[in-house]
Amino acid sequence: MRSREAFLNARRIIVKIGSSLLTRGGLGLDLENLGRWTDQIARLWREGREVILVSSGAVAEGMVRLGWRARPQNLNELQAAAAVGQSGLIQAYESQFQRHSRRTAQILLTREDMAHRQRYLNARSTLTTLLNHSVVPIINENDTVAIDEIRFGDNDTLGALVANLVEADLLILLTDQAGLFDKNPQLYPEAQLISEASATDPRLEKMVGGSLSGLGRGGMITKLRAARLAARSGTGTVIAHGREPNVLVRLLQGEPLGTFLIPDSERLDARKRWLLGQFQVKGKLILDAGAVRALSQEGKSLLPVGVRRVEGRFQRGDVVSCHDERGREVARGLINYASHETRQIQGQPSNRIVDVLGYVDEPELIHRDNLVLL
Numbered sequence: 437m438r439s440r441e442a443f444l445n446a447r448r449i450i451v452k453i454g455s456s457l458l459t460r461g462g463l464g465l466d467l468e469n470l471g472r473w474t475d476q477i478a479r480l481w482r483e484g485r486e487v488i489l490v491s492s493g494a495v496a497e498g499m500v501r502l503g504w505r506a507r508p509q510n511l512n513e514l515q516a517a518a519a520v521g522q523s524g525l526i527q528a529y530e531s532q533f534q535r536h537s538r539r540t541a542q543i544l545l546t547r548e549d550m551a552h553r554q555r556y557l558n559a560r561s562t563l564t565t566l567l568n569h570s571v572v573p574i575i576n577e578n579d580t581v582a583i584d585e586i587r588f589g590d591n592d593t594l595g596a597l598v599a600n601l602v603e604a605d606l607l608i609l610l611t612d613q614a615g616l617f618d619k620n621p622q623l624y625p626e627a628q629l630i631s632e633a634s635a636t637d638p639r640l641e642k643m644v645g646g647s648l649s650g651l652g653r654g655g656m657i658t659k660l661r662a663a664r665l666a667a668r669s670g671t672g673t674v675i676a677h678g679r680e681p682n683v684l685v686r687l688l689q690g691e692p693l694g695t696f697l698i699p700d701s702e703r704l705d706a707r708k709r710w711l712l713g714q715f716q717v718k719g720k721l722i723l724d725a726g727a728v729r730a731l732s733q734e735g736k737s738l739l740p741v742g743v744r745r746v747e748g749r750f751q752r753g754d755v756v757s758c759h760d761e762r763g764r765e766v767a768r769g770l771i772n773y774a775s776h777e778t779r780q781i782q783g784q785p786s787n788r789i790v791d792v793l794g795y796v797d798e799p800e801l802i803h804r805d806n807l808v809l810l
Contacts, residue, residue: 440632440696443672444688446605448486448567451477452595456612457678458493458525464500465493465524469679471532473610476684477572478536485688486567488602490575490595491529497521519580529574539571544578550597551716551755560601567602592662600669607666608687609659610678615695616656618643635660635667635697660697667699668810711755711768711808719748719756719775721801728760731767732809737800738769740789743782750775752797758807769807772798 453473460466477487495514498521499507508514526542533540543563549555566573577594592609599607613621614629621627633640644656656675663673676683676694687693723731727742738758750756751774758767771778778801781792786799 440672440692440698441690443606443696443698444690446485446672446688448488448602448604448606449480449688450488450490450595450599450602450604450607451610451684452490452591452608453492453610453678454591454612455492455496457610458491459496459500465497465528467528467532470528471535472682473678473684474529474532474536476682478533478538479685480688481538481570481572488563488567488573488575488598488604489529490591490598491525492576492591493525494518494521494576497524515580522576522580525576526574533572539569541566541571541573543573543575544580545575545594545598546578547716550601556601563598563602590658590662592658593665596662596665596671596673599666599671603669604666604671607663607671607673608684609662609673609675610683611659611675612677612679613656613675614677614680615675615693616640616644616660616697630695631692632696632698634700635663635673636700640697663697667697668808670699672699673697711770711806716755717757717768718750718754719746719771721746721756721758721778723758723760723766725761727758728766731758731804731807735804737804738767738802738807739786739799740778740781740801741783741785743778743801746775746779746782748775756802758802765810767802767807767809769802772801772803 458466458470477489480487495507495517498517498519499505501520501524502517504517508517530540543559545559549559563573575594575598577591595607595609598604616630617627618630619627630643640660641657644660659675663675666673674687674694674696676687680686680693683693721738721743722745723738723742724744727738730736730742731738744761748756750771752772753770755768756771757765758769759765773781777793781789784792789799790796
């Protein structure tokens with residue numbers, strides 16, 4: 437496991453700012469603090485770092501502009517609030533960055549954009565081009581059109597997926613808490629801040645709870661999961677209090693602020709990073725012990741002979757998850773056969789595929805180049 441110091445020279449950084457920070461607890465945009473964050477981001481750009489901003493706040497700002505005190509449950513009202521609030525949010529950022537002669541660009545994404553391979557590559561190309569032209573991309577979920585099936589669910593997850601998309605070195609999640617504690621600090625005054633840990637430490641999940649502000653959709657559990665998602669691409673994550681003075685600059689100068697969650701693994705290649713971010717898994721394969729070992733320890737492809745059970749309906753090219761017989765997900769990949777075909781050839785050696793189906797497309801169910809271990 438690398439140390440915190442290994443990430444101080446991070447060149448490409450994702451900064452995510454949550455709703456509770458941006459909207460003064462639901463009382464409109466906090467322009468004073470928004471200005472401080474843009475000042476810091478502009479300074480990091482002058483130092484030669486590339487910073488992408490993932491910003492919450494559109495729905496919360498829209499609620500204020502529409503005079504709504506409680507977050508609506510109706511999807512149409514949520515989308516309307518997002519549409520009203522998004523323009524105000526981007527206008528605020530644009531005016532703040534103009535003080536530094538820094539151009540900005542608005543990017544709105546849904547999970548579907550990440551799931552579709554070509555759209556994923558287009559988003560990557562657009563972001564890379566913006567960075568090459570020293571433009572600050574400001575990213576938010578496209579709440580005005582998103583439905584539950586294509587939502588990220590929270591901007592912590594979106595930040596992690598953007599980190600994977602552009603091969604960021606560091607993900608900074610700014611929140612209204614000082615970091616990750618060993619227990620809830622609002623209930624236990626003796627709670628201790630966790631300064632540094634492995635992102636995959638299984639003990640961390642027992643220490644975190646849900647969102648307390650009622651404005652955002654996240655909480656410490658989503659930040660931990662985002663850190664783990666980012667870690668699989670070799671990206672480090674910091675969870676820190678957004679109102680800590682000059683927090684971004686001080687973090688990158690080496691001050692031990694917040695909680696630093698360090699990846700255990702090295703960065704995956706681009707195709708496997710895309711696979712890792714797929715939430716729309718269409719089916720499940722239950723594997724025997726030999727197949728699990730072949731995938732996880734020997735780096736081999738998945739063959740039909742190792743499949744014990746097939747669940748769900750999927751087509752050739754869909755993303756499916758691979759589980760051991762205890763239910764633990766071990767891998768995810770692009771399947772070479774539809775679900776009805778997979779059920780027919782499960783448990784069979786590859787040389788029997790043509791006898792069973794009458795044809796053979798590939799000898800593997802999932803080729804190792806289209807498979808990522810979890």
